[in-house]
Structures are given as C-alpha cells and as structure tokens.
Amino acid sequence: MAGSFRSGYHAGLRLAHIKIHRKVIGEMIAHALEEDPLECCGVLLGSETEARRLERIRNVSEDRERRYSMDPLEQAAAEQRADAAGEGITAIYHSHTYTQAYPSKTDVRNAVNSMWTGPFYVLVSLVEKTRPVVRAFRISDSGEVTEAVITTDGRAYRS
Numbered sequence: 001m002a003g004s005f006r007s008g009y010h011a012g013l014r015l016a017h018i019k020i021h022r023k024v025i026g027e028m029i030a031h032a033l034e035e036d037p038l039e040c041c042g043v044l045l046g047s048e049t050e051a052r053r054l055e056r057i058r059n060v061s062e063d064r065e066r067r068y069s070m071d072p073l074e075q076a077a078a079e080q081r082a083d084a085a086g087e088g089i090t091a092i093y094h095s096h097t098y099t100q101a102y103p104s105k106t107d108v109r110n111a112v113n114s115m116w117t118g119p120f121y122v123l124v125s126l127v128e129k130t131r132p133v134v135r136a137f138r139i140s141d142s143g144e145v146t147e148a149v150i151t152t153d154g155r156a157y158r159s
C-alpha cells in the first residue's frame with residue numbers, strides 16, 4: 001500500500017540500499033543551508049527504496065538548533081498527497097548543523113516512539129559548511145541504527 005511503509009522494518013536482514021535522485025539530494029542540501037543554524041526537516045517520497053521527490057516540512061520544535069519536530073498537519077498533508085499519487089514516504093530527512101550526519105539518541109527515541117521505523121532516516125550534516133555530508137540509516141523498532149547505502153542516478157553517492 002502506498003504511504004504504508006510506516007513500520008515493519010526488522011534490522012539485520014540485509015544491507016539496505018536507498019536510491020535518492022541527484023536532484024533530490026541537491027534540494028535537501030539547499031534546504032539545510034537555508035535553515036542553518038536551525039535544523040530543517042521534511043520527507044522524501046517515492047517507492048519503498050527510491051526517493052523521487054522531496055517535500056519540506058516546517059520544524060516546529062522549540063529548540064530548532066538541536067532538534068526537529070515535523071509540523072503534524074504538514075506531515076499529514078504530505079502523506080495524503082503521497083497516497084493520492086500512489087507513492088509512500090521513502091525517508092524522513094533532517095539536518096544537523098553542529099553534529100555529524102548520524103541519528104542522535106533523541107532522533108532514535110522519537111523514531112521508535114512515533115513508530116515511524118519503516119522509512120529511511122536521512123541526515124544532512126553541516127559541520128563542514130562547504131562540504132555537507134548526507135547519510136542514510138534505518139532505525140529498527142527496537143532502536144537499532146544501521147547505515148544504508150545511498151545510490152543515485154547512475155552512480156553511487158559519496159559525500
């Protein structure tokens with residue numbers, strides 16, 4: 001079912017791959033740089049393993065330099081549009097402006113508590129402003145973090 005990649009990921013079955021179109025990677029980095037030093041967030045839409053487009057979602061956290069919290073109405077609207085288009089949420093992305101592109105303890109806890117363990121988690125780090133780093137992960141229902149391989153149009157993505 002489109003839009004229903006929400007849960008059901010079990011860690012350790014296989015090395016996960018996510019394809020993110022180059023244009024989408026560019027849009028994600030642009031979003032992160034625009035919001036810097038605040039964290040940006042949003043969703044990547046497409047199939048279960050291929051992100052074809054991006055929707056920005058407002059970060060409504062009270063501490064946006066360190067946290068993100070997706071506006072629930074915007075998130076629901078994005079899910080509805082994805083459903084209508086026969087798509088699903090491939091990934092949830094956000095930026096880290098002071099830390100590495102790795103899910104924080106809070107990120108992991110939020111993923112587990114929200115039961116959004118189906119999509120990938122994509123992190124953009126701006127620790128080096130001139131060289132943003134993009135990495136993707138799966139977060140299991142039990143909070144286990146596994147890095148996924150990012151591929152893009154044609155060749156492997158290396159950040």
Ligand SMILES: [Zn+2]
Nearest residue numbers: 096103104107
């Ligand atoms: Zn984070």
